[in-house]
Amino acid sequence: MPTAFPLPVPAIPTAPVTAELRDALRAIVGEKGFIEDEHGKQPFVTDWRGLLVGGAGAVIRPGNTEEVSKVVRLCHDHGVAIVPQGGNTGLMGAATPWPAHTGIVLSLGRMNRVLDVDPVGYAMTVEAGCVLQTLQETAAAHDRFLPLSLGAEGSCMIGGNLSTNAGGVQVLRYGNARNLVFGLEVVLPNGDVWNGLRALKKDNTGYDLKHLFMGAEGTLGIITKAVLKLWPAPKDVATAWLAVRDPRAALEILSEAHAASEDNVGSCELLSRAAVDLVMRHIPGVQDPLRADTPWYLLLEWSSSRPRQDGADGMSEKLEQFLADQLEAGRVVDAVIAQTVSQSRNMWRIREAMAEASRAEGPGISYDMSVAISRIPEFIDKGLKAVLDILPSIRPYPLGHIGDGNLHFSFMGPIGMDQQTLNQYTAAITRAVNDLITSMGGSISAEHGIGIEKLDELNHYRSKTELDIMRTIKRALDPQNIMNPGKVLRV
């Protein structure tokens, strides 16, 4: 239960929702789209972790793009700031209003229709408020695959996924959220609607605007619809759990797996022994797939959209051959291929229960970082040393999407140390980790974005030139600074 906003609050000029404006907004969206009582607003002004609580004059829930456009135009004309929000599951606070926010939260949740599914063209047109899991299921019902997959998929919404360029466990093969999009519809800060809803694989007619809105975290406009790319549904999946020599071996295994699988590597997740132990300790019913006591593991999944053919090698046989070769080469210490769906689910549960397990263990810190894939082993060595130099009893449990060069570089506090004491070390540790990332040409936010949480870090680590380009674009497209002000950039 936070009492004070835990981060420095920028001075953002935002006009209040006056009585006159309230009536006009209500006239646009109707009673069911208008929330102004404190109880009703509460879930929309609080981030899902309950750490950040902001303010809002009203929460507006439009039912279609035309209503979004009218609401934004009205706010634009009155200088009222807007915080766009999807499923409100982000980790960086981009969808949470600042405490001093007197404008509106604009929730896309009522716009949740699938408008078109085109299985032949491998495309699906959807509204921004569709829940990700619903879209995965819709694609599957048409024998197609929407690869975006992440922990919050049961409640996050596709508009938010695209606005934050979400990552997840399928990036290695299919790319980030921005790679899954043919076209967008966006409501601009002045209320105009940009119709870029093209289902085109190729279109070289001027600047690529869709990539500008994706990853902008709602600061340049509100994504209201999207044409998503679909893929063939996986029909033959093999999942393995490997004890590996070290992170460098993991990388070499992945490098060779591309060819051996015929480019069918779906996931490649690195886990430290400490990370696995965390889950074993706190999550009931999970089994350790290998009773090895080695420090590093790899969850490797190959999948193909070609069903197993009688008499021909399927994914399992190819994976088995590959693991035998890697064992011989000394990169793999021991390995097991899941023989049943429940064995495969158990392997995935270890990876996915990490957040839950670490919460149960106690206070900790984690960095969502990336470097060039080939530099991951070097980063782990240097990063662990840097952090242990500051707090020798801290307990590292690194893990992550090694195929993306993206680690969740994570630590539990020393045994018995409370959150407040740990906090005294956090600033120094964060600086050491982020300095190292930057010196290695990496990213201080590989998939979670900037939002509120990393504003100052972005400002510290990015060049003036890069920040200047971003500010120039922001000011040009949103000169009044009403679209999610004070997120990504302080402007």
Place this chain on the structure above:
Amino acid sequence: MPTAFPLPVPAIPTAPVTAELRDALRAIVGEKGFIEDEHGKQPFVTDWRGLLVGGAGAVIRPGNTEEVSKVVRLCHDHGVAIVPQGGNTGLMGAATPWPAHTGIVLSLGRMNRVLDVDPVGYAMTVEAGCVLQTLQETAAAHDRFLPLSLGAEGSCMIGGNLSTNAGGVQVLRYGNARNLVFGLEVVLPNGDVWNGLRALKKDNTGYDLKHLFMGAEGTLGIITKAVLKLWPAPKDVATAWLAVRDPRAALEILSEAHAASEDNVGSCELLSRAAVDLVMRHIPGVQDPLRADTPWYLLLEWSSSRPRQDGADGMSEKLEQFLADQLEAGRVVDAVIAQTVSQSRNMWRIREAMAEASRAEGPGISYDMSVAISRIPEFIDKGLKAVLDILPSIRPYPLGHIGDGNLHFSFMGPIGMDQQTLNQYTAAITRAVNDLITSMGGSISAEHGIGIEKLDELNHYRSKTELDIMRTIKRALDPQNIMNPGKVLRV
């Protein structure tokens, strides 16, 4: 030998290269980077087709990014316009100066070093002036694959490929040029250098600037370096030539080929009988792979990075099984799989010699268009009808990258009709074709871009809102309008 510039020339304010400026430029790049005599400038101010001839105060050829930065800053301070140029192989005139251009052409050709190859990380860092084919060969020498492949690869340069978001014959599987890039270095219109040279698969720290510069055709800045993504080298390739029932069957074949090949469809090119006949008529030594007399053909290639295994099915066996199934389903009328490299080369030669053959045949017109993949058959039907209504004796020979929804919708003039007479019909035909494309949500320039040639068409067919966003971005980043002015947008 053109006497007049064939397109309306915009009024672009551009200061001349004064004697003082000439000395300053020469001091930056030295003698070998400075060209001002008419003979020396000629290849840089003429587009490769010889259709457009522009002007330039000087041609500047910097040797490194620092020199580019200094040259641009100097031009910026003097209001002198800059036309960036790579291999000068574009089809839309983006790299050709306007006739009234009194500024400089900035050629990247001397910046042609490969700076780093990282096979484990599947990445390669290069300067903008590297010739595409050289980069393909460099990747191959490291057992890696750079998928960008197009007709001009022997002379086009990677900086131009990225600035125009080039397409080609591998887009189906690997995406456009913008999909092959981890990071960029760009010199901005004020001479500042943006260092976005990150080899990161994931980086969610603010706006995605690289996608803004790619496809902007040099109007927002000059790409000077790039970190390119590499893929595993193909080791098992099967190429087939199919007589197919009609374009809809071609689409269904492709849709089923994804799964049957385990997502290993590399290319899928549709050709009409008339297109094949053109090549047979004009290109010596090419064989018709099937002596079928059916109206539509498909060049289908599957490739895998896994070498053929003894006893296991390779690409050829899988493709053979697939073609038998498609024959039975009635979509394929007849088919042959290349048994030797020379048979495969012959099939590709038919596709690649199309431009040469059509030039030999006589005057014609062609539209580089795209629609949603599933609407290609409908477009062909309606498009042919619309054009034949205007000029019944025109001779269509449609072909294209059907897997990308991208046709080169092409016509030879009626037999015996000269260019001048054909030109009298061109405006009406272009309008009819582009209206149809637009009404079907398609693109009037799928891969060739806008440049000079399609300025007015972009302006006509794109919404005011979309053009406004583009103009706002252009004005914000290049307020003096000195960076490739009058290309893409008249501003």
